[in-house]
Amino acid sequence: MAKAKKLPSGNWSCQAYSHTVTVNGKQKRVYERFTAPTRKDAEYLAAEFQMNKSRRSSTETMTVAQAIESYIDSKSNILSPSTIKSYRSLQRNHYHDIGKIPLQKLTRQMVQREFNLYAASLSPKTCRNLHGLLSAALEMYHPDFRLKTNMPKKTKNEIHIPTEVELQCLLSRSRGTPLFLPIILAFSMGLRRGEICGLRWKDINLEKHTIHVHTSLVQNEKKEWVEKPPKTYAGNRILDIPPFVYDELEKLYPEQKNSRITDLMPDNITNMFPGLLRRSGLRHFRFHDLRHYYASIMLANNVPDKYAMKRMGHATNSMLKNVYQHIITQKDQEVTVVMNNFFLDISNNATQNATRKKRNLDFSRFPERRRWDSNPRTV
Numbered sequence: 046m047a048k049a050k051k052l053p054s055g056n057w058s059c060q061a062y063s064h065t066v067t068v069n070g071k072q073k074r075v076y077e078r079f080t081a082p083t084r085k086d087a088e089y090l091a092a093e094f095q096m097n098k099s100r101r102s103s104t105e106t107m108t109v110a111q112a113i114e115s116y117i118d119s120k121s122n123i124l125s126p127s128t129i130k131s132y133r134s135l136q137r138n139h140y141h142d143i144g145k146i147p148l149q150k151l152t153r154q155m156v157q158r159e160f161n162l163y164a165a166s167l168s169p170k171t172c173r174n175l176h177g178l179l180s181a182a183l184e185m186y187h188p189d190f191r192l193k194t195n196m197p198k199k200t201k202n203e204i205h206i207p208t209e210v211e212l213q214c215l216l217s218r219s220r221g222t223p224l225f226l227p228i229i230l231a232f233s234m235g236l237r238r239g240e241i242c243g244l245r246w247k248d249i250n251l252e253k254h255t256i257h258v259h260t261s262l263v264q265n266e267k268k269e270w271v272e273k274p275p276k277t278y279a280g281n282r283i284l285d286i287p288p289f290v291y292d293e294l295e296k297l298y299p300e301q302k303n304s305r306i307t308d309l310m311p312d313n314i315t316n317m318f319p320g321l322l323r324r325s326g327l328r329h330f331r332f333h334d335l336r337h338y339y340a341s342i343m344l345a346n347n348v349p350d351k352y353a354m355k356r357m358g359h360a361t362n363s364m365l366k367n368v369y370q371h372i373i374t375q376k377d378q379e380v381t382v383v384m385n386n387f388f389l390d391i392s393n394n395a396t397q398n399a400t401r402k403k404r405n406l407d408f409s410r411f412p413e414r415r416r417w418d419s420n421p422r423t424v
Contacts, residue, residue: 049087057084061091097188107186109151109179110136110144116182125273126265133266135178139163143179148187153194160194169197205330206341207232218325223309224317226293231335233287235357238311238332239263240280243272247302249294254286258358262311270310277360284356 049059060076067073079090107115117132124132143151143159156179163172176194183190207215212232219225230236236244239261248257259281262270275281286294297306309317318332336357343353350362 047088047091049081049084049091051084052080056080056082057087059087059091061094063094107148108144109146109148109182110140112148112182112186113140113144113178116178116185119185125263125276126271127263130264130266130268131174132178135175139175140179148183148190151183151187151190153192156192156194160196164197169199172197173199204337205328205334207330207334207338211327212338214325214327215321219321222321223307224314224321226297226307227309227314227332228335229290229293231332232338233290234284235336235339237261237336237358238314240358242270242305242307242309242311242314244306245303246299246306249286249298249306251291251295251298254291255283256286257283264312275358277358279354279360280358282355282358 047059047061049057052058058078058080060078063075063077065072065074077091077094079087079094081087081090113136117129117136120132121129140159143155146155160172160176163175167175173196176192176196180192183192215228216225219228227238227241230241230244231238234256236258240258242262243260244256244258248259249255250257258275260272260274261280263273265271294306314332319329322329340353340357343356354360354362
């Protein structure tokens with residue numbers, strides 16, 4: 046590694062080899078110079094240049110498919126197992142044509158043609174996932190390439206929020222089955238299926254009536270269910286247990302508290318839930334929609350965003366606003382009606398007051414005004 050030298054100005058300078066040129070038949074090495082206020086910063090800039098130069102030279106023959114695979118490998122210990130699994134699936138099932146092209150020969154037109162084909166058969170969300178993975182790989186292995194692709198417009202999925210009647214029917218049908226506990230934790234506390242399956246009895250504090258949500262079951266590349274911490278700090282949360290949920294947990298609370306509260310895996314819940322709906326005579330909706338029900342109840346009852354975010358395990362309110370916009374719009378309309386009626390009352394009262402004679406006005410609350418009226422100044 047090159048060493049930095051101190052300049053008369055007080056700054057530090059460090060050189061890094063760039064390339065070789067031929068001058069008058071002789072080869073000459075060309076260096077890049079990096080100047081910074083400290084030795085450490087100067088040497089860091091030089092080292093970064095060398096690393097990027099090495100990366101560029103190693104990618105001269107790399108194809109798009111190889112870049113994507115290398116990118117996923119580089120993130121395998123950083124991203125969650127479920128994210129890596131989804132990346133592997135995208136890599137395995139797509140990029141067949143564009144994947145053969147060397148990075149140095151890739152053009153925007155090639156990328157656009159590829160995604161035009163995707164748009165004809167895949168959902169907008171899948172297209173965006175494919176584009177995001179390709180963009181990340183190019184950013185790492187071909188940073189000079191700038192993607193500019195026209196993508197299909199986003200479509201907003203309709204969210205079905207179960208009614209109270211549907212929930213009552215669901216609870217009645219599921220009681221005594223393995224799905225009962227996951228259902229009540231989802232609709233009354235907003236837990237995700239992975240969070241429910243990751244809960245252990247030791248996470249439940251019956252004395253304080255709380256549940257500590259701090260882990261989730263996710264599927265890795267080998268399709269094994271493994272524990273992982275939440276994606277964000279907000280996912281690690283302590284929630285108060287509703288009384289009726291507390292009663293059910295108390296009945297089941299075992300002596301061995303290290304075991305999970307359910308033997309079901311997340312995919313078991315997903316696969317068993319439609320059958321329960323059919324037996325209950327209910328239309329199809331997802332198990333995750335029970336979580337949407339919980340969020341909708343909070344929004345409908347004007348629970349502040351800060352507390353709703355904490356209970357749902359959201360780091361920001363963007364998800365809350367985007368997913369439940371229809372509920373917010375409905376509440377906005379209700380607030381608009383209330384505000385309009387309020388101002389209408391003010392307007393009506395003002396019209397009535399304007400018809401009163403001045404002698405009927407009460408100036409007792411305005412002593413200054415009364416003094417001015419009784420002692421008018423002459424100009």
